[in-house]
Amino acid sequence: MAYFLQKNAREYVVLEKEGTAGAFFATQPVHRKLLSINKKYNYFTEEEFNWRHDWNSLLSDDPEMRFTRYTDELFPHADDIYRYFQDFSAHFGLNVRYNSAVTHISRNQDGEFLVATGQGDHYRCKVLLMGLGATQPMVPEEIEGIEHATGYEDQELDLELYKNKRVGILGGGNSAFETADYLSGVACYVHILANSPVKMAWDTHYAGHVRAINNNIFDMYQLKSMHAVLNPRLKKIEKLPDGVLQISHEYDYPEASPPGTLKLTREYDYIIRCTGWKYGVPSMFDAEIAPVMCEKGKYPAMTSSWESESTPDVYFIGAAMAGNDRQAATSFIHGFRYNIRTLSKVLEQKYEKSPYPSTQASPFKLDPFLDWMYTRFSTSAALFQLFGHLCDTVVISDDLQSVTRYEELPVQYARENLVNDDSHVLLFTLEFGFKKFGESSITFFGPSDPTDPSCAAFLHPVIRYYRGDEMQEFHFADSLLARWDRPHSSGGAVM
Numbered sequence: 001m002a003y004f005l006q007k008n009a010r011e012y013v014v015l016e017k018e019g020t021a022g023a024f025f026a027t028q029p030v031h032r033k034l035l036s037i038n039k040k041y042n043y044f045t046e047e048e049f050n051w052r053h054d055w056n057s058l059l060s061d062d063p064e065m066r067f068t069r070y071t072d073e074l075f076p077h078a079d080d081i082y083r084y085f086q087d088f089s090a091h092f093g094l095n096v097r098y099n100s101a102v103t104h105i106s107r108n109q110d111g112e113f114l115v116a117t118g119q120g121d122h123y124r125c126k127v128l129l130m131g132l133g134a135t136q137p138m139v140p141e142e143i144e145g146i147e148h149a150t151g152y153e154d155q156e157l158d159l160e161l162y163k164n165k166r167v168g169i170l171g172g173g174n175s176a177f178e179t180a181d182y183l184s185g186v187a188c189y190v191h192i193l194a195n196s197p198v199k200m201a202w203d204t205h206y207a208g209h210v211r212a213i214n215n216n217i218f219d220m221y222q223l224k225s226m227h228a229v230l231n232p233r234l235k236k237i238e239k240l241p242d243g244v245l246q247i248s249h250e251y252d253y254p255e256a257s258p259p260g261t262l263k264l265t266r267e268y269d270y271i272i273r274c275t276g277w278k279y280g281v282p283s284m285f286d287a288e289i290a291p292v293m294c295e296k297g298k299y300p301a302m303t304s305s306w307e308s309e310s311t312p313d314v315y316f317i318g319a320a321m322a323g324n325d326r327q328a329a330t331s332f333i334h335g336f337r338y339n340i341r342t343l344s345k346v347l348e349q350k351y352e353k354s355p356y357p358s359t360q361a362s363p364f365k366l367d368p369f370l371d372w373m374y375t376r377f378s379t380s381a382a383l384f385q386l387f388g389h390l391c392d393t394v395v396i397s398d399d400l401q402s403v404t405r406y407e408e409l410p411v412q413y414a415r416e417n418l419v420n421d422d423s424h425v426l427l428f429t430l431e432f433g434f435k436k437f438g439e440s441s442i443t444f445f446g447p448s449d450p451t452d453p454s455c456a457a458f459l460h461p462v463i464r465y466y467r468g469d470e471m472q473e474f475h476f477a478d479s480l481l482a483r484w485d486r487p488h489s490s491g492g493a494v495m
Contacts, residue, residue, distance in 0.1 A: 001129055001317050002094040003060055004344035010352075014094065014131075015117060017101035022085025024133050025078045030155060031182050032078045035174060035211055036332055040068050044379075044483070051381035052482070055334035056081055058088055059341055065091055075213060097121075106286045111313070127351060130291075130300075131317040134277035138298060140170070140195070145237035148245055149273040152179065164188045166267065168247065170234065171274035172198045177214035179274055180227070184217060189226040191268075192217060193234055193249070202442050205387075205432050208322075208331045232264075237271060245271050279320035285311070299323030304412035305346050306339065315343065324410070329385040338382035338390060342408050356409075362402035369403065371486060376428065377461045377476075378483045382408045387430045387459060396424040421468040429464075430482070433457045433475070453477050 005012040020026070036055035044050070047063070056067035056076065065088055071080045089096055104116040105128070115123040137151050150156075152175045159182075167187045169176045172194030180190045192198075199209040220227040232249035240246055244267050251262045280300045282290040292301045292310040300316050301309040302324055308314040316323070321339045322331040329335025348354040361368070376383065382390050393406045393414045406418070411427060419425050433448075433456045434441040441457070449455040458478035465472045476484060 001131065001340050001344060002089075002096065003058065003092055004341060006092065006094060007061075008344070008348060008352075012095060013123065014096040015100040015102055015115070015123070016096050016098050019098050020082075020086055021089040021096065022082050025082040025085065028134070028153065029078060029175065029178060030152065030157065031178050033178075033213075034076050034078055034081060035207065035213065036076075036334060037074055038068060038071060038076050039074060040072070046379045048381055049379040052384045055329075055332065056084070057337075058085075058333070059337050060088075060092070062091070102284055104286075105284050105289070107289050113313070126313065127347065128314045129317050130280065130314060130320065132279065132281060132320065133318055134279060135281050136278050137273070138276040138278055138296070139273065140234075140275055143170075143234050143237060145239070146273070148237045148239050149271040152176075152272060152274040155179065155272050157182075159183070159186045162187045162270065165269040167191070168193055168245070168266075168268040168271040169274055170195075170271065171276070172196060172210070173208070173274065173276060174210055174214050175276070176274035177210050177217060179272055180217040181214055184220060184225075184227055189228070190217065191227070191266075192229045193247075194229065194231050195234065197231060198229060203440055205434075205441070206327060207329055240267075244269060247271070279318075279323070280316070289314075291316075294323065304410050304416060306343055315347070317343065324412075325386065325389045328387050328389045330389065335385050338386055338408060339410075341382075342390065342410070346413075356406060359405045360402065361405075364396065364401055364403045372405070373428065374484050374486045376407070377430065378485050380408075380430075383428070383430045384459075384482060387432065390429075392428040393418050394426040394428070396426070398422055398424070400424070415466070419466040419468070423467070425466040427464045427466070429462050430459055431462045432459055433478070447480070448478050450477050 002012065002014050037053065038056055039053035042050050042053050054066065054068055067081065067084050070084050071077070099119065100121065101118045102115055103118045106114045108114055112124045112126060113128045115125065137153060140146055149170060162183050163186045165187050167183055167190045169180055169190065169192050172192065176192050180192055183190050200215070201207055201209040201211050217227050217229060221229050232251055234247055234249045236248040238246045246265050246267050248263070248265050253260055253262065276298070278298050280291060280293055282293055285291065289311050291308040291314055293299065294301045300320055300323055302316055303309055304324070306315050306317070306321055306324065308316070317340050318336055319331050321336050324330070330339060345356050349356045376392055383392065389411060390408050391411045391414055393409050395404045395418055411429065414427055434444070437457060444457050448457050453475040456475050456478040458480065459482050460478040461476040461484060463474045
């Protein structure tokens with residue numbers, strides 16, 4: 001966001017509590033392997049297409065500032081992205097005040113925010129952008145004795161400590177499986193204790209669910225190696241006199257005769273809490289302007305333009321934007337970078353009276369329009385990564401003589417602001433269709449029925465037509481390479 005504000009010649013300052021850019025990645029993830037792919041070789045030459053497979057770079061107009069120049073590793077080391085963020089900030093001369101921890105935010109009678117730091121500095125601003133990242137761990141306080149568990153962020157990495165030890169891991173996401181994978185070669189057994197069924201990224205297409213690179217523990221569980229993935233209802237952790245940690249947990253059997261609950265205990269030498277992060281610190285604010293949080297305080301409650309629902313002129317950027325999108329890639333750099341670019345344009349429109357960028361054509365000509373449409377579907381990285389969340393929007397006049405195109409708007413924002421009774425409005429997205437079939441997506445090994453686009457399961461274009469309350473939708477066939485070129489033979493419209 002600092003890059004876009006600077007590009008637009010806006011007055012801004014970034015207050016960073018640590019001494020360097022990207023300081024989170026100096027220590028996280030603790031096992032130092034990123035899940036964001038760095039796929040450099042993709043056959044097609046369009047720069048925009050290749051952004052689809054570069055999950056780490058920040059957006060800019062300078063091709064030299066691409067993360068792909070930092071490493072050839074498909075899953076990079078976290079040190080590389082930490083170095084990249086520092087270089088990016090320095091290269092563009094971004095206005096960042098380091099070692100400036102914000103301690104208090106209030107609002108004066110003129111509507112300006114007053115921001116105080118622990119260093120004694122004070123700032124005033126009309127618009128507040130909260131890019132805090134992961135601010136504190138999610139701690140399941142409902143578990144009695146949870147304080148006996150070690151946090152993911154604090155775990156010891158010396159494998160000697162875990163030799164022949166019993167390890168329980170709370171959580172069912174990538175941090176839990178990453179930790180289990182790290183310990184599985186030395187611990188006598190590692191048990192992942194998930195509070196809900198584990199979701200696999202290959203099934204959900206959400207990069208935040210468990211990735212194949214972390215799921216070796218499933219193999220070892222099913223191949224009888226003593227390691228396991230379990231789904232108990234954990235009630236209590238008790239530290240016994242000898243230092244061993246004993247858990248009390250339950251399993252329900254509603255189909256048993258009679259139905260009942262099995263109550264068990266199990267002992268571990270170490271219990272590691274890997275239950276995710278929160279993405280906001282409402283306690284920074286005066287109580288009357290504190291942003292409302294949702295999902296047990298994990299995400300802020302936001303409008304379709306990422307503005308706080310409860311505190312006007314406060315916007316959330318970065319991973320916190322995932323509060324509006326738990327389906328696509330918003331939790332990650334390769335997703336939220338496009339949300340941030342869109343938000344920068346929304347802010348220009350709202351606060352600087354600079355209209356959201358659009359392309360207009362009058363009279364409307366079909367062939368150039370189709371060229372644009374197929375090119376966007378075949379190359380756009382934003383629509384590709386934020387499938388079903390960002391859309392290109394086309395507004396056609398009532399007499400069908402003129403057309404206005406807007407790119408990369410949140411779907412809900414487009415519905416709220418552009419759909420009307422006087423125009424024909426088209427929303428263009430890329431979406432998966434697996435959920436229509438009730439089967440695991442990993443069981444699909446070929447193209448969907450090419451004679452029936454409604455059967456498309458893999459990623460494919462969707463066009464929705466709106467006129468007031470009326471809505472119709474059309475699905476294209478899916479494509480293995482996510483290309484729908486004109487002519488189709490140049491890219492491959494189907495698998």
